[in-house]
Amino acid sequence: MATLRKAYELRLHISLKYVTANVMDTSNGQIVAQVSTIEHALKNAFDLGRTTKNPQTAIVVGEILSRRIKLEALSHPVLKHGIHANVCKQIQKKGVEDENANSRIVWSIINSLRDNRIRVTVIDPDCNEV
Template sequence: MAAARTKSYKLRLFISLKFITANVLDQSNGNLVQQASTIEHALKRAFDVGHTTTPKSGAIIGEVLARRVKLEAIHNHPGLERGLHVDVKKEVEKKGVDDVRANDKIVWAILHALKGNGIKIIIDQDFDFHDSTL
């Protein structure tokens, strides 16, 4: 009899000059589990985000996503408490913001906000960035 496979979840980030979207995906089937975005009308109004991408707006997205992930873990996806996998190098090097250093700061702001709000972050790749302490 085969052992039951443990579900794992991946954090995917989409950063443009104006918006940030953070998605949590179920790696077993690719389904969207939860998300937060500066495109959301409620977040734009409450935090005055969605005009440009900054580490501050990244931190807000990380905090909102952390709260949503916690609720999702309680109600629908108990495996989420084991953490979110993220390939930091891949997320930083994605196109979106022209300056890779700016992307780096935004990505780390999101990750630190998630961790600071109780979400375990699992780094999937080796990398050499200035702020790699989680």
């Protein structure tokens, strides 16, 4: 069985107050695109920076990340082939204590990326949406 090369991987950090999403080039460990609700513009806009319980937070993070990915794709042509997401790993990370809340945040970001025409390949299809 051939191994799947994960050239670009979605990595998330979810805390009680903030959501940070990175797209990392796993071949060299460089962050290609990043967005966080800790950023001044996002923190003040929509009042997103106060809590991850706001359902719009994950959607906005996905929308902004998709725009940044599209800009980076101009200089990283391979990025046009999409990114990979290990969903179960992202859900099980520490952060929000409720695993269902983590799941909703992770899937909201992934669905937002997909809605904005970013190809996201889920590595672990057994980790279903809540």
